Amino acid sequence: MRIKKSTRGGLTFSFQPNEKFKVGSHYRYVVDMKSQEIILLADEDGKYKLSRKGVNARPLVDLRNQEIRNTLSLAAYMEVEVLNDKIIVHIIKKDVNMDNMSERDIIDMLDKETDISFAVSKEELVEHDSALVDMLTAAGLFSQKAQDDLSYVFDTVSLFSGAGLLDWPFKNDGSFDIRFAVDFDKSACETYRQNIGDHILCMDIRDLMEDQIPDADLIIGGPCCQGYSNANRAGNTEQDVSKRLLIDDYIRMVKAKQPLMFLIENVEQFITKEKGKYLEKVLTELSDRYNVTYSVVNDWELGGYSKRKRMILIGSVKEMGKVIIPNVELVTKKTVRDALSKVTADWYNYQDVTNPSPSTVEKMKQVPQGGNYKFIKGMENLDRHSCIYRRLAWDEPSVTITNWRKSNLTHPEENRILTVSEAAAIMGLDKRFKFFGSLNDKQQQVGNGVTQAIAAFAKSIIKTHLYAFANKKLGLKVMEDKAKEVINTVGDLGWTQLSLFGGVD
Structure with missing residues (x-):
């Protein structure tokens, strides 16, 4: 098995077991600098042992940064030894050629004395940024390459666009041209227009005609999720049911425009609400033309700052094949401290915050980091959502960001709720993104959105499969x-x- 090396940070990934690689088996790995690949070697005497994550998952650690990449670029091959507190890199002979060597030959070679050896602390290696796409590609999860380095631009339509948090990674990737978007919320549409483009139409999608939407290779969107979410304790009002039925309009547009792929992101309860009624709608209505796959992903595991979980559902035309949503988890996780430390006075919405009343401040004072309303005198025995008066902890991930004003989601140290810019940072946005509307509008737009780690993850999967399909079609045409x-x-x-x-x- 060969896994391309990561050029960014650390990650783990899972794969199907086989005779050599299964739970409990030992392995070693080397880095091929020429082809920029990591080679996994099954070895009974190997230093590493495949463990279990879930039912069939196996982790692989690959920690790297620019500082040591420059040093290692001189080597043809190397062996990387991961210890508890450091990583030891053994540089192998620079003129060795492993192309015709068996795995046993490689292992024998590694056992011999190496030319150079040095150690680097893990703290120096585990600094991550948001380039999840690069890491996934570098890890070999997505190995399709553009034929002759050709670039493609895929026409994209966005439905239920909101403030554009799902669209933002697509907008910033030159492979996608978002030609149309629609949402009924005027303030969200203004935020979208100012950050992403004028192509958004502000109207109720139920009144939208199919011929108002351009043809597209890809349709993305998150049908209104409040009706599905457990945060909505009532959940069965007429308004809730109406929101859930908006999935019908998403299906209607996919049927009419017949894109190559479509993406639905929503709360995880979309899968199970009312015995899976809404998921079943998608499968029943669209499975004739599309292969459909779905999974629940966790923002924190994908490089984000919160424990927000979302369902991503991807449809692909039958001739493209079924998309596999990989099980990916970063080795080093980010925290509230990592998110809030980015926020400075030059961020948009830095001053946008709801000031608490004196009585609310007194309640906040009683709650320690990681605690909630249960620490407030007189509220200990109440039955409330766990996010009520939740105080974030510096060195832990954030809870899910909804409209935090309503729950009094509290700053780790200060007795106030988060500013709009702080909540945006936890969602993975940077200072370029500006929210518009009233203070409540801005808070609601953030809470309604998808985190950037999840959005970028979905985009990377879609981009890879669209490129692979385009390459295939181009090859057939040639x-x-x-x-x-x-x-x-x-x-x-x-x-x-x-x-x-x-x-x-």
């Missing part, structure tokens, strides 16, 4: 063109028929 050229040539020579499979008649 073959067809060549076949036509041969047929024309043969025709000029006077032969009557050319069989591509059986020769010339």
Whole structure:
């Protein structure tokens, strides 16, 4: 098994077991600098042992940063030894050629004395940024390459666009051209327009006609999720049911425009609410043309700052094949401290905060980091949502960001709720993104959105499969063109028929 090296930070990933690689088996790995790959070697005497994550998952650690990449670039091959507090890199002979060596030969070579060896502390290696796409690609999870380095631009339509948090990673990737978006919320539409583009139409999607939407390769969107969420304790009002039925309009548009792929992101309860009624709608209505796959992902495991979970559902046309949503978890997790430390006075919405009343401040004072209303005198025995008066902890991930004003989600040290910019940072946004509308509008827009780690994760999967499909179609077209050229040539020579499979008649 070969896994491309990570050029960014650390990650773990899972794969299907086989005879050599299964739970409990030992392994070693080396880095091929020429092809920039990590080679996993099954070895009974190997230093590493595959453990279990879930039912069939196996982790692989790969920690790296720019500082040591420059040093290691001189080596042809190396062995990386991961210890509790440090990583030891053994640089192998620079002129060795492993192309024709067996795994046993490689292991024997590694057991010999190496040219250079040095150690680097893990603290120096585990600094991560938000480049999840790069890490996934570098890890070999997504290995499709553009044919002849061609670039593609995929026309994209966004439904239930909100403030544009799902669209933001797509907007910042030149492979996607978002040509149309729609949402009914005026303030959210203004936020979208100012950050992403003027292509958003502010109206109720139930009144939107199919011919108002351009043709597209991809449709993305998150149908209104309040009706599905457990945060909505009532959940069965007429308004809630109406929101849930908005999935019908998403399905209607996919049927009409027939994109190559579509993406739905929503709360995890979308899968189970009312015995799976809403998921079943998607599967029943769209499975004739599309393969559909879905999974619940965790923002924190994908490089985000919160424990927010979302369902991502991806449909792909039958000829493209079924998309696999990989089980990915970063080795080093981010915390509230990592998010809030980014926020400075030059961020948009820095001053946007709801000031608590004196009585609310007194309640906040009683809650320690990580605690909630249960620590407040007189509220200990109440039955409330666990986020009520929740005080964030510096060195832990945030709880899910909803409209935190309503729950009094509290700063780790100060007796106040989060500012809009602080909540945006926890969602993974940076200072370029500005929210518009009233203070309540801004808070609601943040709470309604998807985190950037999850959005970028979904985008990376979609981009890879669209590129692979485009490459395949391009390859077929090249073959067809060549076949036509041969047929024309043969025709000029006077032969009557050319069989591509059986020769010339």
